[in-house]
Amino acid sequence: MDANELNDKGKKMIDFVSSYWQTIRSRRALSVVEPGYLDTLLPNEAPLKAELWEDVLRDVEQLIMPGITHWHSPHFHAYFPTGNSYPAICADILSDAIGCIGFSWISSPACTELEMKMMKWLGKLINLPSQFYTPTNAGGVIQGTASEATLVSLLAARSKVIKDKNLSFQDINSTKMVVYCSDQAHSSVERAVMLLLMQCRKILSDSEHRMNVKALSEAIKKDLEEGLTPTMCVATLGTTSTCSFDDLTEIGKICNEQNVWMHVDAAYAGASFICPEYQYLMEGVQYADTFNFNPHKWMLINFDCSALWFKDSSFMVEAFNVDPVYLQHVNQKVVLDYRHWQVPLGRRFRSLKLWFTMRLLGVEQLQNHIRKSIKLAKDFEKLVCQNPDFEVVNNVILGLVCFRMKGDNSRSKKLLEKITADGKIYLVPSEINGVYFIRFAICSWFTNEGDVNEAWSTIESLSKDISMQETF
Template sequence: MDGNEFRDWSIRAAEWGADYRETLRDRPVRPRTEPGEIFRAIEPSPPEDAESMEKIFADFEATIMPGMTHWQHPRFFAYFPANAAPASVVAEYLVSAMAAQCMLWQTSPAATELEMRIIDWMRQALGLPEGFSGVIQDSASSATLAAVLTMRERALAWEGNRKGLAGQRAVRIYSSDQVHTSIDRAIWVSGIGEENLVRIPVKGPLRAMDVAALEAAIIDDRANGFLPAGIIACVGGTSVGATDDIASVADIAGRHGLYLHVDAAWAGSAMICPEYRHFWAGVEGADSIVLNPHKWLGAQFDCSVQFIRDSESHVRTLAIKPEYLKTHGHDGIVNYSEWSVPLGRRFRALKLWFLLRAHGLQALRTMIRNHVAWSEKLASRLAAEPDFELVTEPMLSLFSFRHRAPAGADADEHNLRLLNAINNDGRIYLTQTKVDGHFAIRFQAGQFDSTAQDVEMAFAVIKEIACDLG
């Protein structure tokens, strides 16, 4: 592809993207394809000779697009959002065109220094105190892994990386069963082992860790020769929004010398609104906090902000400095490859800079407040219907519900049928969870372009299809 073709196809791709966004409401949220259908439509062997971009683009539209789930659809109410506000998309065009490798200050000084500034912008926006620094990771999974490795190393007096875990006392990490499965994976990858992730029971409407049980578990483990290292608390857990009492957990972590990581991947973005900050009161006592602007704030995936109270411990855990990665002639600079597990790094700060400037905090706050209000209204309307019940009350814009099954029918199977029928209909997209062992349907409002009318349609679709199922 020569320069002229690159220009032409870049323009065409950008125009396609704009047209795609304008037509999203006309598309089903989830594709109507069968497993294997797309696979069979793709040539089984790679081409020996070059093909025209015209043909490649035509095949993209004919073969790939029918099998895509439209995460930017205004009626995407499943999982959590993976928003990509237009300003963020434009920034990603520029990042892709430059294709910079931003692992060190010297490999792209502007990328490093913008990231430092954006981290502090986000700190201020969230009301966090001075003293927190941070890094933009690819996802909350990587941030949590980095935190788990740091709590492990700190507990082992920095001997884990050097000597390995063989012969060491078993390191213990504490969390509830409401945390994201990325915590389980971090425990596996770090070598700590699943048996050493101690699950603390939850209680109350927010399904918070029982802090008395947490402290008792720490004391008991220490008495039995284990090595308590850290606690992972959540604010807005993935299933139904479980939220721990961060202040109480931080107090326990401080008294027992444990590292505290707070996973606020989804809900953390809402803390730009001061009225929601009570959900993570005491968070200033955390050692590490993660939130994903690529969820609710509108930054294109991937963009996960990890705040760190003691960057020295974090970097000591992760940094490797071979001669070929040293920056000579400059002291005191930040090399962000030393703050993450991967060495290579994309220029993630640019899209967040574009986003915050193009919208401003006030507009982003309004969006989040609208989502919360619309979700609360929908929950109230469903609760008022004789054949529906709320399983969990709204936590910000997330709640769960179920439909009462006909006499003699299994309630879980009935609600699974309802969910599948809703998603096959295509007008909205919802997902499921289990609460106290029983099936429930999740709803969350969070898509960047959603309107009150989109949420109104969700109510109409849910009620209509439930009536059709009898």
């Protein structure tokens, strides 16, 4: 393939993408293929001779698309959103074309410097205290996912313990290190703790699904008495099940008092802080050591782009500094090398999509997107509340409504089975303390008022049978 061919095929690809977006409304949100469907449809070996572009594109539509769950369909309301927009896609094309691996400043100076700048833009945009990006050791880095961000933050917290206690690597006993999070924290926290062979203490949440701060304080005290080392506490802003918010001020005071590293996981909710009226939700963030959110969730940036800020990156940078000759460069004492801020060596030019999206949409359009999603969620909440057979089980603050049919869990389970079989919309469930409910998240930037009304009509009409079966 040469540049001329790219000119032709690239344009065709963009046409294909644009037509995909134009037809997404009519595509079934949830794929219905059976496991292994593709194995029988594709040949068992790679082709020896080049095939035609037209044949490949035909197979995309005929073989691949049936196996796609369309996350950007206006009828997709499962999980949390994943971002996308034309500036982000164009920036990723450019990133792929440049194809640099920006592990050190010299490996592509613009890759490092644009990322540093974008993390400052983004930090200011969400009103993150300047302690996270102004002091020499402070700063932001783009990780792939919130799960990686938690792991990286935990590695830094472990380094701090090692430094504080003046331990050598031989003395480290990870199993004595304890990480605290609420029972509503994302499973990736427990996973990071398992990976580092530490102990995870899940603190019970209160009736509003927020970490019980008194229980946290007692757990830390007990662990200290038993000779364990409280190492990190993860506070969540926007929990996965119900989008609840831990109290950063109260948790932060305890962490600072006990010298426990505090990490804030705002994977989904963090994007809402680009709107000043939602910044109150991160009150107390000044107590944290690290803060993370995923622009790739709700800020119209495509996967992967997870923003992580350190107040003091030196625990990460110095503790895992391997410096082989082939990676060294003359400026490494005066510039930042992102290879020290992450687990892998290689890294893509991801800041381009932040730069393109913020410039080409402007902050105002990004804010409009957040505000529109929240308004639609509030509209849906009203519709649910109008039906006496249903109840809303979360405090709807952002774009997630958790609802259920009143009474036994089996009614809501039955309802979700019917919704899934019907296939017009896609929703997933969750359960807290034995109470099963259905999550309705506003995900796609295509979703409008009509879609929300239609989704509710579908749910209501599918629920009618269930009520009748129960009643008669």
